[in-house]
Amino acid sequence: MPVAKAQQYDTASVFKLPIQLDSFVVSSGFDVNAFIRRIKADTTFYKAFKNMRFVPYDAVNDIQVLDKNNRATATLHSKTRQIYESKCRSTKVIEEQATGDFYMRNGEYRYYTAELYAYLFFAKKPVCNETDIVAVSINTRGKGQMEKSKFELKQLIFNPGAPVKGVPFMGDRESIFDQDEAKKYDFKITSKNYDGQDCFVFRITPKKGYERKALYNELTTWFRQSDYSIIARDYSLSYSTLVYDFDVRMKVRTRNINGKLYPTRIEYDGNWHILTKKRERVRFTIDVTY
Numbered sequence: 001m002p003v004a005k006a007q008q009y010d011t012a013s014v015f016k017l018p019i020q021l022d023s024f025v026v027s028s029g030f031d032v033n034a035f036i037r038r039i040k041a042d043t044t045f046y047k048a049f050k051n052m053r054f055v056p057y058d059a060v061n062d063i064q065v066l067d068k069n070n071r072a073t074a075t076l077h078s079k080t081r082q083i084y085e086s087k088c089r090s091t092k093v094i095e096e097q098a099t100g101d102f103y104m105r106n107g108e109y110r111y112y113t114a115e116l117y118a119y120l121f122f123a124k125k126p127v128c129n130e131t132d133i134v135a136v137s138i139n140t141r142g143k144g145q146m147e148k149s150k151f152e153l154k155q156l157i158f159n160p161g162a163p164v165k166g167v168p169f170m171g172d173r174e175s176i177f178d179q180d181e182a183k184k185y186d187f188k189i190t191s192k193n194y195d196g197q198d199c200f201v202f203r204i205t206p207k208k209g210y211e212r213k214a215l216y217n218e219l220t221t222w223f224r225q226s227d228y229s230i231i232a233r234d235y236s237l238s239y240s241t242l243v244y245d246f247d248v249r250m251k252v253r254t255r256n257i258n259g260k261l262y263p264t265r266i267e268y269d270g271n272w273h274i275l276t277k278k279r280e281r282v283r284f285t286i287d288v289t290y
Contacts, residue, residue: 017179017182017183017187018187019032019187019188019189020186020187020188020189021188021189021190022189022190022191024190024191025189025190025191025200028191030189030200032189035189035200035202036177038223038228039177039202039221040177042228042230043134043158044228044229044230044261045158045230045233045252045254046134046158046159047132047134047261048230048254048260048261048262048263049158049263050132050134051132051260051261051262052082052262052263052288053084053089053127053130053132054084054089054130054132055082055084055262055290056081056082056083056084056290057081057082057262057288057289057290058079058080058081058082058094058288058289059079059080059081059082059121059286059287059288059289060078060079060285060286060287061076061077061078061079061080061117061121061284061285061286062075062076062077062284062285062286063075063076063077063102063113063114063117063282063283063284064282064283064284065100065102065111065113065114065280065281065282066281066282066283067281068281070281072099072100073100073101074098074099074100074101074102074110074111075097075098075099075100075102076096076097076098076099076102076114077096077097077098078093078094078095078096078097079093079094079095079096080092080093080094080121080122081094082123086128087128087129087130088126088127088128088129089123089126089127089128089130090123090124090125090126090127091121091122091123091124102114111280111282112277112280113270113272113280113282113284114282117284121286160176160216160219160235173214173215173239176204176215176216176219181214181215183207184206184207184210184213184214185204185205185206185207185210185214185216186204186205186206186207187202187203187204188202188203188204189201189202189203190203191225192222194222194231194232195231195232195255197224197225197226197231198224198225198226199222199223199224199225199231200222200223200225200228201220201221201222201223202219202220202221202223203218203219203220203221204216204218204219204220205217205218215237215238215239216235216236216237217236217237217238218234218235218236219233219234219235219236220233220234221233221234229261230254230261231253231254231255231256231261232251232252232253232254233250233251233252234249234250234251234252235248235249235250235251236248236249236250237249242275243274243275244272244273244274244275245272245273246270246271246272246273247270247271247272248268248269248270248271248272249267249268249269249270250266250267250268250269251265251266251267252265252266252267253265253266257290262288262290263288264287264288264289264290265285265286265287265288266284266285266286267283267284267285268282268283268284268285269283270282270283
């Protein structure tokens with residue numbers, strides 16, 4: 001399909017770098033600046049994850065801890081069920097198999113990634129009276145290290161392009177729509193069908209020569225054309241300092257169920273190290289059935 005170069009402006013937008021548009025997008029009279037503003041202001045993706053907290057569902061969880069040769073040294077495979085009753089959610093373990101040193105002797109998680117996974121998707125004790133309002137909660141940080149990590153993860157996943165507060169030595173590398181960072185990337189918008197739905201696909205990749213200077217190796221997002229809801233997103237991020245380094249890839253898929261979006265599959269492949277902690281190489285998938 002032929003690709004055209006487009007550069008569109010309006011008085012409210014500061015994004016003034018060229019974006020590649022395919023011929024369908026060009027012929028549709030697509031407003032690039034309005035689309036960028038939609039991306040920056042989007043809450044539909046975060047809302048899909050919030051929706052999980054208010055319905056029952058079954059999940060298949062698979063976590064693998066890997067050595068430097070990508071061999072599994074510890075694993076967890078489980079089937080869980082979220083129960084939602086009287087405005088409270090809790091998680092019931094249907095079956096579980098763990099290998100290696102996945103758990104410590106006291107039953108706690110040995111690996112931080114596994115602990116964060118459980119914190120996000122499991123509720124060993126009932127959690128009650130949560131709100132589905134996203135505008136405030138996406139920018140709210142609770143107390144403690146786990147809440148700090150959860151907040152930083154929320155910003156990277158649900159609000160790409162916005163600065164992530166609290167991550168040292170990152171500078172403004174998250175701010176992919178700001179001029180100094182945007183110049184490191186190629187931006188492309190195409191029209192494709194995904195899971196039977198017509199979508200605009202927004203993709204960024206580093207320009208040649210900026211591969212080691214850009215935070216995102218790839219960011220691809222599928223926006224449903226009918227309402228601009230995000231129905232899928234692929235991430236690849238990497239960064240390195242003397243204090244920490246990470247190389248993370250994620251894929252998230254959602255589905256429309258009774259008029260609401262819900263995540264149905266999440267894939268994670270991460271290699272990260274913090275100066276005071278042991279390096280972790282972890283892969284996980286979660287498949288959700290509502």
